[in-house]
Amino acid sequence: MKNTRVLTEGALLASVFAILLAITTYVPLLGMITVWALPLPFVVYTYRRGLKAGLLFWVVAFFLAFVIGGLVTVPSTLIFGSGGIIVGELYRRKLSGFGVLIGASLVYTANALLMFLVLVLILGENPMQMAIDLTREQMELAQSTLGSFGQTTDQLEQAYELINNLVYLAPVMIVGMGVTLALITKLLSYFLLKRLGHQVNPLPPFREWSFPKAFLWYYLIILILAMIGAEEGTTMFMVIWNLFPLLEIIIAVQGLAVIFYYFYQKKVTTVVPIVILVAAILLPPLLYIIRIIGIIDLGFDLRKRISGQKK
Secondary structure: HHHHHHHHHHHHHHHHHHHHHHHHOOHHHHHHHHHHHHHHHHHHHHHOOHHHHHHHHHHHHHHHHHHHHHHHHHHHHHHHHHHHHHHHHHHHHOOOOHHHHHHHHHHHHHHHHHHHHHHHOOOOOOOOHHHHHHHHHHHHHHHHHHOOOOOOOOHHHHHHHHHHHHHHHHHHHHHHHHHHHHHHHHHHHHHHHHHHOOOOOOOOHHOOOOOOOOHHHHHHHHHHHHOOOOOOOOHHHHHHHHHHHHHHHHHHHHHHHHHHHHHHHHOOOOOOHHHHHHHHHHOHHOOOOHHHHHHHHHHOOOHHHHHHHHH
């Protein structure tokens, strides 16, 4: 009886995955929505039946993917299937919300790196270079259009220099893609599993987010190296070019968490810090102030001082 129930559940979830994959592959507009749901059948089945069952379900999904779209749909099954299995297994092991997010981020980042290497080494296509070439073509079109109207193109020249350096950003873009996919999968999985009656750990409130103090030293070291400068194309240049924006984002998130924490302690509506967040995105100078707040919090436990003042 139990085996029958397991097989029935597996067949149902496999059918759901097949439908989602078919829509994602053949219905472009609707597929932009359904693609985010591809990991969910893996999450549910792995959470309920365990890792081995999840891996077996993944094998079946590869067969279905090949039938639906041939080799074209296999990468989607690889990426979202592995991500869903990891999220489901980590939820099943009762890990914290951050633990699930980190585990999923590592898997998605590894998948993105694998896809990048396949394109570069096997197919001979560099996705970053393709994006740069496409952007440069659009810029050249804009430059010729502005020139025909007698407009200056000094800002476009600066944009060309920035675009040419994008080729060095492949590592940080791969990590960013992995974290973004992990965050979306984690949030959707949490709401689905809760809806199905399962007890899973959510992410902590944003005001409680905090990174290890070591990130402050990493940021300061990379900042000093960036101020010193490095020759373009060298290993040091690539390290600085990738780590600096990533660490700036981490420090900014730390600072924003402090702002949310402060207004929470003052019992001010959440709308206020949200407005500050939006303003920081639109006004870069405000983001500098938020990074300073993040640095102070990492170095001197600013949130503990805010709690102390409340007492």
